[in-house]
Amino acid sequence: MSQPDATDGKTLLAGSRMARHKPMEGSTMRWRYKLASGVLGIGAVGVVTAVVPAAVPAFGAQASVTTVAHAAPAVRPPRGKPAFDATFSGSHLNTTTWATCYWWAGPKGCKNFPPAGQSQEYEWYLPSQDRVSGGVVHLVAQRKKTVGTTKAGKRAVYGCRSGMLTTFRSFKFEYGFVQVVANIPHANGLWPALWLDAANVKSRTEIDMVESWGVNQETASFFHPATGKTSRARYRPSLTRGWKTYSLSWTRSRLSFYVGSRLVLTVKKNVPHQRMYFLANVAEYLPAKPGRCAGQLMIRSVKIWKG
Numbered sequence: 001m002s003q004p005d006a007t008d009g010k011t012l013l014a015g016s017r018m019a020r021h022k023p024m025e026g027s028t029m030r031w032r033y034k035l036a037s038g039v040l041g042i043g044a045v046g047v048v049t050a051v052v053p054a055a056v057p058a059f060g061a062q063a064s065v066t067t068v069a070h071a072a073p074a075v076r077p078p079r080g081k082p083a084f085d086a087t088f089s090g091s092h093l094n095t096t097t098w099a100t101c102y103w104w105a106g107p108k109g110c111k112n113f114p115p116a117g118q119s120q121e122y123e124w125y126l127p128s129q130d131r132v133s134g135g136v137v138h139l140v141a142q143r144k145k146t147v148g149t150t151k152a153g154k155r156a157v158y159g160c161r162s163g164m165l166t167t168f169r170s171f172k173f174e175y176g177f178v179q180v181v182a183n184i185p186h187a188n189g190l191w192p193a194l195w196l197d198a199a200n201v202k203s204r205t206e207i208d209m210v211e212s213w214g215v216n217q218e219t220a221s222f223f224h225p226a227t228g229k230t231s232r233a234r235y236r237p238s239l240t241r242g243w244k245t246y247s248l249s250w251t252r253s254r255l256s257f258y259v260g261s262r263l264v265l266t267v268k269k270n271v272p273h274q275r276m277y278f279l280a281n282v283a284e285y286l287p288a289k290p291g292r293c294a295g296q297l298m299i300r301s302v303k304i305w306k307g
Contacts (some may be wrong), residue, residue: 077303100130139298146158168199172277180303204227254267
């Protein structure tokens with residue numbers, strides 16, 4: 001789960017686990033060309049990005065949502081049965097399918113610890129923040145003092161608790177098509193993401209299907225290759241408000257990112273040739289302050305077809 005850098009878009013590494021960046025606050029030079037559907041922007045790193053002025057209904061408080069609405073039309077998935085097909089019936093999370101913390105974590109929760117100078121997280125992930133109801137899993141970020149640990153394993157108190165899911169223990173794949181029906185929060189200070197990370201836990205490769213972060217609630221998709229420049233597509237948060245279908249097509253020669261039926265990013269360089277696994281989480285992007293760490297990422301289904 002990564003963010004754009006303020007100057008050159010390069011990946012900043014948090015050890016060997018996952019990338020972290022300093023936020024971009026509009027300082028990257030862009031050239032714009034008008035199109036019928038919106039604006040095409042070319043970032044300073046030479047990556048084409050789509051900024052789409054989509055009109056959507058007003059976004060309500062997600063904490064009150066219990067009924068799942070239909071997602072917007074999506075790009076058609078491959079034929080045949082998906083190799084991974086997860087839905088969320090009943091009232092309990094299937095812990096055979098889903099892990100609730102990073103692969104290195106113990107049973108009492110976890111947190112990522114980026115090096116100093118990189119964007120920090122301020123939440124502590126707990127299994128209790130993953131709640132299933134109404135055919136949906138809710139990853140709930142909540143302002144509540146929570147005991148966790150430091151990177152060195154010492155006791156620490158965090159002002160935010162939240163939830164995450166991964167398929168690290170149950171499903172890894174190389175090439176295919178990923179389809180996630182989700183409703184991501186757009187709250188000041190939250191950092192929700194749907195993404196893929198390297199299964200060998202050593203590679204720098206990371207694929208971010210969608211992220212939203214920051215004071216200005218920016219939204220984007222990213223590809224962070226093991227070597228080379230980061231590819232990114234930034235778009236208006238309105239494109240991702242409400243229930244949406246997020247899709248990723250991953251072949252030997254191309255990565256294609258979709259929000260609904262709209263292609264938002266295509267990558268043809270440094271395409272990964274390694275197994276990866278799926279993650280969803282809601283981090284706290286800014287330091288704990290009153291009114292922040294409040295929201296939830298809701299997921300109705302995760303399906304993956306192998307390529």
